[in-house]
Amino acid sequence: xxxxxxxxxxxxxxxxxxxxxxxxxxxxxxxxxxxxxxxxxxxxxxxxxxxxxxxxxxxxxxxxxxxxxxxxxxxxxxxxxxxxxxxxxxxxxxxxxxxxxxxxxxxxxxxxxxxxxxxxxxxxxxxxxxxxxxxxxxxxxxxxxxxxxxxxxxxxxxxxxxxxxxxxxxxxxxxxxxxxxxxxxxxxxxxxxxxxxxxxxxxxxxxxxxxxxxxxxxxxxxxxxxxxxxxxxxx
Amino acid sequence: xxxxxxxxxxxxxxxxxxxxxxxxxxxxxxxxxxxxxxxxxxxxxxxxxxxxxxxxxxxxxxxxxxxxxxxxxxxxxxxxxxxxxxxxxxxxxxxxxxxxxxxxxxxxxxxxxxxxxxxxxxxxxxxxxxxxxxxxxxxxxxxxxxxxxxxxxxxxxxxxxxxxxxxxxxxxxxxxxxxxxxxxxxxxxxxxxxxxxxxxxxxxxxxxxxxxxxxxxxxxxxxxxxxxxxxxxxx
Amino acid sequence: xxxxxxxxxxxxxxxxxxxxxxxxxxxxxxxxxxxxxxxxxxxxxxxxxxxxxxxxxxxxxxxxxxxxxxxxxxxxxxxxxxxxxxxxxxxxxxxxxxxxxxxxxxxxxxxxxxxxxxxxxxxxxxxxxxxxxxxxxxxxxxxxxxxxxxxxxxxxxxxxxxxxxxxxxxxxxxxxxxxxxxxxxxxxxxxxxxxxxxxxxxxxxxxxxxxxxxxxxxxxxxxxxxxxxxxxxxx
Amino acid sequence: xxxxxxxxxxxxxxxxxxxxxxxxxxxxxxxxxxxxxxxxxxxxxxxxxxxxxxxxxxxxxxxxxxxxxxxxxxxxxxxxxxxxxxxxxxxxxxxxxxxxxxxxxxxxxxxxxxxxxxxxxxxxxxxxxxxxxxxxxxxxxxxxxxxxxxxxxxxxxxxxxxxxxxxxxxxxxxxxxxxxxxxxxxxxxxxxxxxxxxxxxxxxxxxxxxxxxxxxxxxxxxxxxxxxxxxxxxx
DNA sequence: TATGAATGAGGTTTCATTCAT
DNA sequence: AATGAATGAAACCTCATTCAT
Numbered sequence: 001x002x003x004x005x006x007x008x009x010x011x012x013x014x015x016x017x018x019x020x021x022x023x024x025x026x027x028x029x030x031x032x033x034x035x036x037x038x039x040x041x042x043x044x045x046x047x048x049x050x051x052x053x054x055x056x057x058x059x060x061x062x063x064x065x066x067x068x069x070x071x072x073x074x075x076x077x078x079x080x081x082x083x084x085x086x087x088x089x090x091x092x093x094x095x096x097x098x099x100x101x102x103x104x105x106x107x108x109x110x111x112x113x114x115x116x117x118x119x120x121x122x123x124x125x126x127x128x129x130x131x132x133x134x135x136x137x138x139x140x141x142x143x144x145x146x147x148x149x150x151x152x153x154x155x156x157x158x159x160x161x162x163x164x165x166x167x168x169x170x171x172x173x174x175x176x177x178x179x180x181x182x183x184x185x186x187x188x189x190x191x192x193x194x195x196x197x198x199x200x201x202x203x204x205x206x207x208x209x210x211x212x213x214x215x216x217x218x219x220x221x222x223x224x225x226x227x228x229x230x231x232x233x234x235x
Numbered sequence: 236x237x238x239x240x241x242x243x244x245x246x247x248x249x250x251x252x253x254x255x256x257x258x259x260x261x262x263x264x265x266x267x268x269x270x271x272x273x274x275x276x277x278x279x280x281x282x283x284x285x286x287x288x289x290x291x292x293x294x295x296x297x298x299x300x301x302x303x304x305x306x307x308x309x310x311x312x313x314x315x316x317x318x319x320x321x322x323x324x325x326x327x328x329x330x331x332x333x334x335x336x337x338x339x340x341x342x343x344x345x346x347x348x349x350x351x352x353x354x355x356x357x358x359x360x361x362x363x364x365x366x367x368x369x370x371x372x373x374x375x376x377x378x379x380x381x382x383x384x385x386x387x388x389x390x391x392x393x394x395x396x397x398x399x400x401x402x403x404x405x406x407x408x409x410x411x412x413x414x415x416x417x418x419x420x421x422x423x424x425x426x427x428x429x430x431x432x433x434x435x436x437x438x439x440x441x442x443x444x445x446x447x448x449x450x451x452x453x454x455x456x457x458x459x460x461x462x463x464x465x466x467x468x469x470x
Numbered sequence: 471x472x473x474x475x476x477x478x479x480x481x482x483x484x485x486x487x488x489x490x491x492x493x494x495x496x497x498x499x500x501x502x503x504x505x506x507x508x509x510x511x512x513x514x515x516x517x518x519x520x521x522x523x524x525x526x527x528x529x530x531x532x533x534x535x536x537x538x539x540x541x542x543x544x545x546x547x548x549x550x551x552x553x554x555x556x557x558x559x560x561x562x563x564x565x566x567x568x569x570x571x572x573x574x575x576x577x578x579x580x581x582x583x584x585x586x587x588x589x590x591x592x593x594x595x596x597x598x599x600x601x602x603x604x605x606x607x608x609x610x611x612x613x614x615x616x617x618x619x620x621x622x623x624x625x626x627x628x629x630x631x632x633x634x635x636x637x638x639x640x641x642x643x644x645x646x647x648x649x650x651x652x653x654x655x656x657x658x659x660x661x662x663x664x665x666x667x668x669x670x671x672x673x674x675x676x677x678x679x680x681x682x683x684x685x686x687x688x689x690x691x692x693x694x695x696x697x698x699x700x701x702x703x704x705x
Numbered sequence: 706x707x708x709x710x711x712x713x714x715x716x717x718x719x720x721x722x723x724x725x726x727x728x729x730x731x732x733x734x735x736x737x738x739x740x741x742x743x744x745x746x747x748x749x750x751x752x753x754x755x756x757x758x759x760x761x762x763x764x765x766x767x768x769x770x771x772x773x774x775x776x777x778x779x780x781x782x783x784x785x786x787x788x789x790x791x792x793x794x795x796x797x798x799x800x801x802x803x804x805x806x807x808x809x810x811x812x813x814x815x816x817x818x819x820x821x822x823x824x825x826x827x828x829x830x831x832x833x834x835x836x837x838x839x840x841x842x843x844x845x846x847x848x849x850x851x852x853x854x855x856x857x858x859x860x861x862x863x864x865x866x867x868x869x870x871x872x873x874x875x876x877x878x879x880x881x882x883x884x885x886x887x888x889x890x891x892x893x894x895x896x897x898x899x900x901x902x903x904x905x906x907x908x909x910x911x912x913x914x915x916x917x918x919x920x921x922x923x924x925x926x927x928x929x930x931x932x933x934x935x936x937x938x939x940x
Numbered sequence: 941t942a943t944g945a946a947t948g949a950g951g952t953t954t955c956a957t958t959c960a961t
Numbered sequence: 962a963a964t965g966a967a968t969g970a971a972a973c974c975t976c977a978t979t980c981a982t
Contacts, residue, residue, distance in 0.1 A: 047368045050285030053955065064964045066958080075956065105449055133282045161448070168450045174431065174439045175448065181420025182413045189412050196409065204409045212447035213396070213410065214340055215403045260944080288972065299947045301975080310973070517838045520755030523976065534943045536979080545977065575919055603752040631918070638920045641901065644909045645918065647894050648887045655886025666879065674879045682917035683866070683880065684810055685873045730965075737966095758951065769968045771954080780952070946980075952973090959967075 033071045036061060041082045045187040049079055049131040079131065080139040087146045089118050094153050104161020105210075111157065112179055113206040119186055120198025151176060179209050268306045270296065273357075276317040280422040284314055284366040314366065315374040322381045324353050329388050339396020340445075346392065347414055348441040354421060355433025386411060414444050503541045506531060511552045515657040519549055519601040549601065550609040557616045559588050564623050574631020575680075581627065582649055583676040589656055590668025621646060649679050738776045741766065743827070746787040750892035754784055754836040784836060785844040792851045794823050799858050809866020810915075816862065817884055818911040824891060825903025856881060884914050 039061050043052040054075055058065045072078045093115035101107030135143060154176045161167030182205065192198060274296055278287040289310055293300045307313045328350035336342030370378060389411045396402030417440065427433060509531050513522040524545055528535045542548045563585035571577030605613060624646045631637030652675065662668060744765050748757040759780060763770045777783045798820035806812030840848060859881045866872030887910065897903060 048283070048285070048366060050283070051368045054957090055955080065956085066965085067963055069957075070962080108448060131283060133286045158448075161450075166450055167448050170442075171431065171435075171439060174436060175443060177420070177424050178417045178440055178443050181417040181423070183416070184423075185412070185416025185419055188416070188419075196406065200406075201409060204406060205413055207405075208410065208413050208444070208447065210447045210449055212443065212445045213343060213393075213402050213405075214445055215396075215401055264944090289974090290972085300973085301948080302946050304974070305945070518753070518755070518836060520753070521838045524978090525976080535977085536944085537942055539978075540941080578918060601753060603756045628918075631920075636920055637918050640912075641905075641909060644901065644906060645913065647890070648910055648913050651887040651890025651893070652883045653886070654890055654893075655882070658886070658889075659882050666876065670876075671879060674876060675883055677875075678880060678883050678917065679913070680917045680919055682913065682915045683813060683863075683872050683875075684915055685866075685871055734965090759953095760951085770952085771969080772967050774953075775966065943982085944980105945982100947976105947978085949975105949977095951975085954972080955968105955970095957968085957970105959965105961964085961966095 029071070036068065036071050037078065037081050037085070040078050041085070044079065044082060044131065049134040076134070076136040076139065079135055080143070083132070083135065083139070083143045085122070087143065087150065089122065090115060090150050091146075093118065094150065097157070101157075103164050103166035104157050104159070105166035107157040108154070108161060108167070108179075109206050109210055111154070112183070112209055113202045115202075116183055116186065116205045117198050117202035119183060120190060120192060120201050151180075154180070179205075182209075264306075271303065271306050272313065272316050272320065275313050276320070279314065279317060279366060284310075284369040311369070311371045311374065314370055315378070318367075318370065318374070318378045320357070321354075322378065322385065324357065325350060325385050326381075328353065329385065332392070336392075338399050338401035339392050339394070340401035342392040343389070343396060343402070343414075344441050344445050346389070347418065347444055348437045351418055351421065351440045352433050352437035354418065355425060355427060355436050386415075389415070414440075417444075499541070506538065506541050507548065507551055507555070510548050511555070514549065514552060514601065519604040546604070546606040546609065549605055550613070553602070553605065553609070553613045555592070557613065557620065559592065560585060560620050561616075563588065564620065567627070571627075573634050573636035574627050574629070575636035577627040578624070578631060578637070578649075579676050579680050581624070582653065582679055583672045585672075586653055586656065586675045587668050587672035589653060590660060590662060590671050621650075624650070649675075652679075734776075741773065741776050742783065742786050742790065745783050746790070749784065749787060749836060754839040781839070781841045781844065784840055785848070788837075788840065788844070788848045790827065791824075792848065792855065794827065795820060795855050796851075798823065799855065802862070806862075808869050808871035809862050809864070810871035812862040813859070813866060813872070813884075814911050814915050816859070817888065817914055818907045821888055821891065821910045822903050822907035824888065825895060825897060825906050856885075859885070884910075887914075 036057070040052070040057045043057060043060065054065050054068055058068055072081070093111050096114045097107040097111035101110045132140070132143065155172040158167060158170070158172035158175050162169055162172075186201070190196075190201060196204075271292070275287070275292045278292055278295070289300050289303055293303055307316070328346050331349045332342040332346035336345045367375065367378065390407040393402060393405070393407035393410050397404055397407075421436070425431075425436060431439075506527070510522070510527045513527060513530065524535050524538055528538055542551070563581050566584045567577040567581035571580045602610065602613065625642040628637060628640070628642035628645050632639055632642075656671070660666075660671060666674075741762070745757070745762045748762055748765065759770050759773055763773060777786070798816050801819045802812040802816035806815045837845065837848065860877040863872060863875070863877035863880050867874055867877075891906070895901075895906060901909075
């Protein structure tokens with residue numbers, strides 16, 4: 001995987017050279033930088049920020065550790081970049097939903113579908129949403145702010161849905177936390193190399209949060225009200 | 236990573252989780268041991284295993300760091316205990332669902348409700364599901380095995396639901412990963428000190444995964460098929 | 471410091487105060503104390519001072535660690551006691567040699583034989599001669615002084631032997647270091663449970679340092695001068 | 706001494722070879738590695754493994770503690786290396802003796818002389834023979850095996866000597882333990898900075914174990930049998 | 941008296957980060 | 962530009978030693 005990554009980078013650099021006599025330094029730099037982000041992000045998402053040493057990342061990219069510092073001020077800067085990327089994707093998804101959704105429910109579902117799809121595509125880079133607390137304080141503040149805004153908008157979608165009748169009365173915070181949890185958990189288990197594509201995943205998630213798991217034909221409401229009655233925490 | 240946020244567990248410990256009632260000798264040992272697990276688990280879940288030093292935990296419990304080693308062989312053993320606890324709760328929930336659920340859907344929903352409720356109750360102690368990769372290899376193997384079994388059963392519930400008609404055709408793996416992700420994410424954001432109780436949370440989650448977000452009156456199916464059509468990954 | 475010292479003082483005081491009828495308590499104390507010295511000394515000699523924790527010693531004696539401190543001020547006091555014991559035996563051997571030896575050679579050999587025998591008998595307690603550097607500084611100074619005196623006397627024996635013709639000219643320091651090394655090494659390998667008794671060992675050592683390894687019949691002197699000629703360090 | 710050590714290393718590295726002005730990377734690494742072994746070995750031999758902290762060694766070498774880990778996996782690995790070195794020298798000495806000795810006695814004496822000389826030359830590096838029990842279990846097993854083989858060969862030399870008449874009947878195990886003890890004890894007291902060279906030491910030891918301490922003219926055998934008669938352990 | 945519990949001091953080890961080539 | 966070497970900071974852990982029962 002790292003090998004492939006590296007291959008791509010070099011190839012891209014070559015092509016640049018052949019086409020225009022001088023490959024711009026900055027382009028090369030940007031390409032390598034991106035390669036580092038992707039590889040590190042993938043590792044962070046998979047094993048966790050602290051379980052991934054720079055040595056690991058460097059080894060995977062076939063570069064040396066000091067080289068790393070040509071591209072990032074420090075390890076935490078890299079983590080910040082990953083978070084930033086994830087938030088970019090989230091905001092993009094939100095914007096997409098706002099553009100294309102009519103009702104509140106529409107927006108929520110479009111957002112979920114879009115985000116999951118893009119999430120699955122970029123994957124590793126965003127898997128680290130988990131490691132929020134490893135961010136440097138100043139970075140953390142920035143990310144926190146964007147996250148808050150993000151959540152506020154999502155809860156707004158839900159509220160909107162309740163208002164326009166597309167979503168039944170509920171606590172928006174819980175609803176949002178529920179589906180965002182499901183989404184954030186994706187990198188823990190999903191692999192694009194698996195039997196399902198990211199698109200399928202997005203579709204499935206959207207459907208689940210749209211209609212739930214119950215069969216349309218079954219009189220699920222009744223079954224539920226009956227079966228869930230025994231207090232579940234009687235252990 | 237000095238700047239990274241440290242577990243601010245002290246606050247929670249102030250209430251005196253350490254110094255409590257004084258029962259017998261062995262019971263006391265067990266009680267203290269459990270207190271360590273809960274406090275550490277809470278911190279691990281909130282800040283991450285590596286962002287929580289034993290010093291933090293010790294300070295929160297008003298004990299010294301070495302004292303810690305009277306109760307656990309090492310830090311990873313504690314993490315393992317947390318995982319074990321989480322898995323115990325999960326299996327208990329599964330058993331509960333198997334006892335009380337009629338259809339596949341029933342079992343899934345009962346399991347979700349039970350698990351979320353118990354999860355929220357014990358909270359911190361199970362938050363560490365995230366830090367699977369910080370486990371010692373031999374512990375990891377054990378946890379992996381139990382997890383696999385757990386997932387298999389859950390997927391079995393879904394398959395059963397498809398077979399008995401209570402759940403429409405779908406990929407069980409995706410469905411299970413979806414709601415387990417939502418559940419595992421809970422400790423990241425939920426606080427029992429917040430406006431909602433664990434019971435309410437459990438209820439809300441069960442409902443979401445039962446009927447989805449759409450209003451019963453709305454012709455959601457149609458809206459969905461129309462609105463979700465544009466390729467969402469056009470970034 | 472000198473638990474021994476302290477003990478003596480108290481004992482003297484006791485005797486003065488209560489005149490007679492010493493309760494068996496003190497005897498018990500002395501017995502247990504000796505048991506601790508023997509067990510710890512054995513372990514120290516076998517595994518080394520630092521590879522033997524007080525937990526180990528306590529476990530071996532079926533007592534608890536704090537109990538240990540009823541008998542010794544600290545771990546190093548115990549080590550000091552062992553050294554003291556070893557030196558006592560050494561000085562006793564020296565005195566024996568001085569009393570019974572006629573020539574310098576006699577004294578050396580008698581000393582070796584006596585010391586080895588007694589050494590093998592007490593064994594563990596003296597095995598720690600090795601761990602001189604683990605002594606507390608103030609103890610180390612005391613031991614050093616006695617050791618110096620001890621060595622000086624032994625070298626005196628050798629010098630005496632050279633003077634009286636019983637030992638051929640040589641460097642006394644080397645000779646003494648040679649046989650003392652052999653003796654000090656005994657506890658590393660010798661076990662009184664083995665096929666040889668301490669007496670046999672003492673006899674064998676005395677013989678080796680008396681006549682060497684060469685057969686009396688062989689013209690070893692010549693063989694040696696010939697065979698040893700090639701520079702041995704040509705590696 | 707550390708200063709001197711370091712000086713040597715740098716000198717060797719700086720001045721380099723005639724052939725290639727600068728010693729290759731690997732050579733430098735090897736040189737420094739060896740410097741660490743020598744210094745650590747010296748310290749271990751003098752003060753004991755546990756009385757020598759890595760801080761001490763680092764300070765002596767004018768490096769920082771973590772630097773150490775570029776050359777050795779951990780402290781025990783260094784100890785193992787010391788043992789390995791000592792065994793290498795021992796086996797080399799054995800081989801030398803086998804090549805150059807005619808009788809069993811020859812072999813024993815050549816071995817002693819060679820080993821002591823080389824031992825004194827490399828000194829510190831082998832002083833740790835004492836700290837066998839501080840080895841990691843897997844290392845200990847390896848060392849034990851080599852030691853057994855080594856001892857077996859030495860006892861073979863003695864047996865051979867008895868068979869060919871160059872050594873009088875005796876217990877080979879005791880004899881070997883005797884002179885190996887004397888040798889292993891050397892680093893405890895010998896300093897190459899002292900008045901005697903390693904060669905002189907080797908010569909002296911060989912002579913002692915060849916002909917013993919008795920003067921050639923004296924009728925030592927008789928003196929011994931008479932003088933040693935009183936039971937030496939009558940304390 | 942004797943012991944389970946607790947801790948301070950100190951050592952080994954890791955790792956992000958800088959230095960020097 | 963890129964890398965092998967070096968290090969400061971901080972974490973985990975051990976153990977002799979004391980506290981409190």
